Amino acid sequence: MNEVTSTNVAREDLYGLAAEFKTTPGIYHAAEKVHAAGFKWFDCHVPFPVHGLDRAMGVKMTILPILVFFGGMAGLLAACTLQIFTNSLEFDIWALVPLVGYQFEVSGKPLLGAAAFVPVAFEMTVLFSALTAVFGTLFLNKLPMFYHPILKHPALTRATDDRFFLVIEARDPKFSRDEVESFLHSLDPETVIALEK
Amino acid sequence: MKVADVKNDNIRLGGGAAKLGPVLSIVGITTLGLSVVLGNGEGWNTFWKSYLVGFMVALGLCLGALFFILLQHMTRSGWSISIRRLAEGIAKNLSWLWMLFVPILVLVLKGDGEILYGWGNRELMESDHILHAKAGYLSPVFWSIRTIFYLAVWTVIGTLYYKWSTAQDKDGDLKWTHKMQKWAPLCMILFAFTQSYASIDWVMTLQPKWFSTMFAVYFWASCMCGFFAMMILLARFMQATGHLQNSITVEHYHDLGKWLFGIGVVFWAYIGFSQYMLIWYANLPVETNWYMTRQLGGWGPISLLLLFGHFLLPFVLLITRWTKRWRSPLPVIAAWLLLMFFVDIYWLIMPVVPEHALATAKTYNELANNITSAEIGYGFSILNFTCLIGMLALVLGGTLINLRKCNLVATADPRLGEALHFENA
Numbered sequence: 001m002n003e004v005t006s007t008n009v010a011r012e013d014l015y016g017l018a019a020e021f022k023t024t025p026g027i028y029h030a031a032e033k034v035h036a037a038g039f040k041w042f043d044c045h046v047p048f049p050v051h052g053l054d055r056a057m058g059v060k061m062t063i064l065p066i067l068v069f070f071g072g073m074a075g076l077l078a079a080c081t082l083q084i085f086t087n088s089l090e091f092d093i094w095a096l097v098p099l100v101g102y103q104f105e106v107s108g109k110p111l112l113g114a115a116a117f118v119p120v121a122f123e124m125t126v127l128f129s130a131l132t133a134v135f136g137t138l139f140l141n142k143l144p145m146f147y148h149p150i151l152k153h154p155a156l157t158r159a160t161d162d163r164f165f166l167v168i169e170a171r172d173p174k175f176s177r178d179e180v181e182s183f184l185h186s187l188d189p190e191t192v193i194a195l196e197k
Numbered sequence: 198m199k200v201a202d203v204k205n206d207n208i209r210l211g212g213g214a215a216k217l218g219p220v221l222s223i224v225g226i227t228t229l230g231l232s233v234v235l236g237n238g239e240g241w242n243t244f245w246k247s248y249l250v251g252f253m254v255a256l257g258l259c260l261g262a263l264f265f266i267l268l269q270h271m272t273r274s275g276w277s278i279s280i281r282r283l284a285e286g287i288a289k290n291l292s293w294l295w296m297l298f299v300p301i302l303v304l305v306l307k308g309d310g311e312i313l314y315g316w317g318n319r320e321l322m323e324s325d326h327i328l329h330a331k332a333g334y335l336s337p338v339f340w341s342i343r344t345i346f347y348l349a350v351w352t353v354i355g356t357l358y359y360k361w362s363t364a365q366d367k368d369g370d371l372k373w374t375h376k377m378q379k380w381a382p383l384c385m386i387l388f389a390f391t392q393s394y395a396s397i398d399w400v401m402t403l404q405p406k407w408f409s410t411m412f413a414v415y416f417w418a419s420c421m422c423g424f425f426a427m428m429i430l431l432a433r434f435m436q437a438t439g440h441l442q443n444s445i446t447v448e449h450y451h452d453l454g455k456w457l458f459g460i461g462v463v464f465w466a467y468i469g470f471s472q473y474m475l476i477w478y479a480n481l482p483v484e485t486n487w488y489m490t491r492q493l494g495g496w497g498p499i500s501l502l503l504l505f506g507h508f509l510l511p512f513v514l515l516i517t518r519w520t521k522r523w524r525s526p527l528p529v530i531a532a533w534l535l536l537m538f539f540v541d542i543y544w545l546i547m548p549v550v551p552e553h554a555l556a557t558a559k560t561y562n563e564l565a566n567n568i569t570s571a572e573i574g575y576g577f578s579i580l581n582f583t584c585l586i587g588m589l590a591l592v593l594g595g596t597l598i599n600l601r602k603c604n605l606v607a608t609a610d611p612r613l614g615e616a617l618h619f620e621n622a
Contacts, residue, residue, distance in 0.1 A: 051620065054622075107478070107480065115470075115473065115474050115477050115478070118474065
């Protein structure tokens with residue numbers, strides 16, 4: 001059965017090889033070994049979060065927090081600029097475009113009343129951070145993604161139910177079909193499945 | 198580490214750390230005694246204010262611990278089990294802390310409350326229109342009844358949770374866990390009311406005309422900042438003296454760091470600013486004079502120190518993941534924030550301008566002159582330090598003595614395994 005599915009896919013159509021595991025320790029230790037073997041393009045598909053799997057796979061920390069921080073800073077800067085310019089400033093852009101703010105005195109407060117600017121600055125920081133977080137997540141995860149090769153194989157639908165899959169992709173520089181296939185078999189999986197692009 | 202191995206993780210306070218408790222207590226009592234002697238020379242007004250600052254600092258740390266314990270039981274938290282006993286050790290101090298408030302209670306009941314609280318002047322309370330409406334609530338007898346109620350509630354809750362938790366260590370019975378969880382919500386409601394009203398009655402009414410609806414939650418946020426800073430330092434102290442090497446992991450520091458960042462730094466600043474902004478834009482003299490006293494003279498730099506030292510600097514330092522997980526910077530930041538917590542309480546209590554200085558001013562400049570020349574709370578006195586050190590030594594000593602009598606970890610808690618193995622994603 002393995003051999004048949006495995007040989008069915010032509011070389012240029014091969015997306016990768018999937019190893020099926022029945023238990024969490026199975027996939028956990030397999031991931032450790034795949035990471036130790038130096039593969040970079042591999043992923044685990046599991047029905048529920050397996051604690052510590054990220055570390056076993058050697059997944060690096062996401063850069064999302066750094067993006068969010070700078071997104072927030074951009075929001076803060078935008079809010080401060082907007083308020084300072086619209087409330088009080090008078091200046092020309094390259095001596096061509098004269099800009100004058102709305103210099104209204106409200107209840108005796110100074111035009112540049114820093115305390116009044118804080119709520120807007122705070123909200124804009126939060127807004128920009130949140131937007132950066134949402135769109136940054138989508139971008140870093142390459143979402144929306146309308147097609148993924150592993151969804152093509154019926155056996156892998158069990159990754160949402162009761163099976164754990166480790167997929168080594170063909171684009172990995174260390175990938176060579178026969179070696180990877182025998183390597184995956186050495187990890188003691190249920191089966192090894194070839195996936196079509 | 199397995200749950201069964203926790204017993205071999207040095208969970209009894211030993212060595213120099215065990216002897217430190219009584220030493221600190223003696224230091225505390227001596228320093229407080231010294232303060233009384235000094236108070237004779239420095240003036241009783243300064244003494245009582247310094248005493249109140251010291252007491253509120255000590256109380257804030259213990260109340261923070263009490264809130265933390267109740268919250269962990271309400272939410273059935275697993276992560277905190279291996280550090281919860283340290284918090285219980287701090288909260289247990291509430292069983293004797295009430296004694297330190299008795300002098301102020303006696304002072305008020307004797308009719309000398311005016312030395313500390315503006316409403317102690319009963320003639321003023323009757324003659325002034327605004328204060329007249331508050332005279333009933335701020336009468337010495339009613340105030341004292343409330344005070345006794347708060348102190349009693351905290352004493353009972355703090356003692357019981359320590360007692361129940363340590364009882365479970367001995368018999369390993371699950372019923373203690375159920376009991377602690379069952380009572381936690383009710384205790385939390387009681388805590389919320391007593392903590393809020395105590396901060397209003399004991400601190401806000403120093404200047405009886407002034408009011409802020411945010412004061413209670415501001416005080417709570419201040420306490421949480423002090424408490425989480427103290428927890429990080431206490432956990433670090435335990436590990437540095439050879440205890441709990443494996444029971445407390447980097448994940449616990451990370452989570453305590455998040456609490457310190459979230460409540461102690463950001464929420465504190467959020468509430469502090471909200472209070473400031475509402476008063477700033479409404480611009481009512483009865484409210485703004487409170488901030489005015491804190492912007493004039495020597496208090497301006499201290500207000501700015503709070504803005505930068507209690508918010509902006511720790512915000513930048515604690516926002517990243519790695520400072521919370523790195524062994525040496527976190528205790529340094531915690532120590533700094535503990536210091537800022539003292540400054541915060543000092544800043545809340547010390548500058549009080551007497552009513553007559555406010556009442557006679559007609560213009561802004563007159564008010565500024567009156568406030569500056571009132572000289573209330575400006576300038577440091579040795580008493581500021583001796584009272585604070587005395588109270589702090591008593592609380593730390595008391596905590597170590599409490600922890601000497603029991604295991605440093607709730608060994609029989611059913612969720613201990615979770616605390617040993619959880620990871621921050």
